[in-house]
Amino acid sequence: xxGVTQTPKHLITATGQRVTxxxxxxxxxxxxxxxxxxxxxxxxxxxxxxNGEERAKGNILERFSAQQFPDxxxxxxxxxxxLGDSALYFCASSVDRGISGANVLTFGAGSRLTVL
Amino acid sequence: AQTVTQSQPxxxxxxxxxxxLSCTYDTSESDYYLFWYKQPPSRQMILVIRQEAYKxxxxxxxxxxxxxxxxxxxxxxxxxxxxxGDAAMYFCAYREYMDSNYQLIWxxxxxLIIKP
Numbered sequence: 001x002x003g004v005t006q007t008p009k010h011l012i013t014a015t016g017q018r019v020t021x022x023x024x025x026x027x028x029x030x031x032x033x034x035x036x037x038x039x040x041x042x043x044x045x046x047x048x049x050x051n052g053e054e055r056a057k058g059n060i061l062e063r064f065s066a067q068q069f070p071d072x073x074x075x076x077x078x079x080x081x082x083l084g085d086s087a088l089y090f091c092a093s094s095v096d097r098g099i100s101g102a103n104v105l106t107f108g109a110g111s112r113l114t115v116l
Numbered sequence: 117a118q119t120v121t122q123s124q125p126x127x128x129x130x131x132x133x134x135x136x137l138s139c140t141y142d143t144s145e146s147d148y149y150l151f152w153y154k155q156p157p158s159r160q161m162i163l164v165i166r167q168e169a170y171k172x173x174x175x176x177x178x179x180x181x182x183x184x185x186x187x188x189x190x191x192x193x194x195x196x197x198x199x200x201g202d203a204a205m206y207f208c209a210y211r212e213y214m215d216s217n218y219q220l221i222w223x224x225x226x227x228l229i230i231k232p
Binding site for chain 2: 002041042043044045048055056058088090092103104105106107108109110112
């Protein structure tokens with residue numbers, strides 16, 4: 001157990017729907033990162049939050065949004081879902097805000113989203 | 117943009133033997149960090165080893181070691197005495213400093229099969 005908790009583990013939904021993925025970071029970590037991993041692909045960075053504030057944004061679609069709450073858990077909202085959004089969504093956490101190159105990310109087990 | 121290339125989609129090795137996974141990257145930076153992550157069937161992303169570019173000595177972690185060739189921009193992972201539990205996807209990642217923040221750029225991964 002890495003200490004990063006993601007729910008749900010699996011989610012099946014239909015096109016056009018909206019889902020919310022949840023992440024609780026490891027105790028003491030202030031940064032939360034969201035990544036998307038499509039089939040047989042590497043990870044694509046979506047967005048990072050540090051202590052409640054957006055820190056960096058990657059290739060996140062406008063249909064997607066995220067936030068980090070005062071208790072540091074984060075939610076990734078995916079709306080108007082398309083077939084191509086089917087993927088594994090990872091959350092990772094770290095203690096700092098990303099200014100250290102040596103910073104190591106701890107990953108959750110991922111949420112597998114299937115859009116039918 | 118920097119890129120990370122893993123040219124071997126799949127590798128197989130006999131149990132107890134040694135295997136090397138290749139990774140090359142493209143950067144104009146002189147100081148950066150490189151990582152190898154392992155993703156077993158459980159989907160958890162697990163840090164295997166980390167290398168700091170300014171350190172000439174190759175990083176080692178038990179049976180895992182890297183061959184870091186900075187001039188060639190190569191960062192290969194050697195797994196000695198392969199075990200069945202080493203079977204996984206292995207991802208190489210480069211830490212890039214962008215927009216006052218460090219972000220990971222990922223390779224597409226290499227699937228490692230261990231033959232008993």
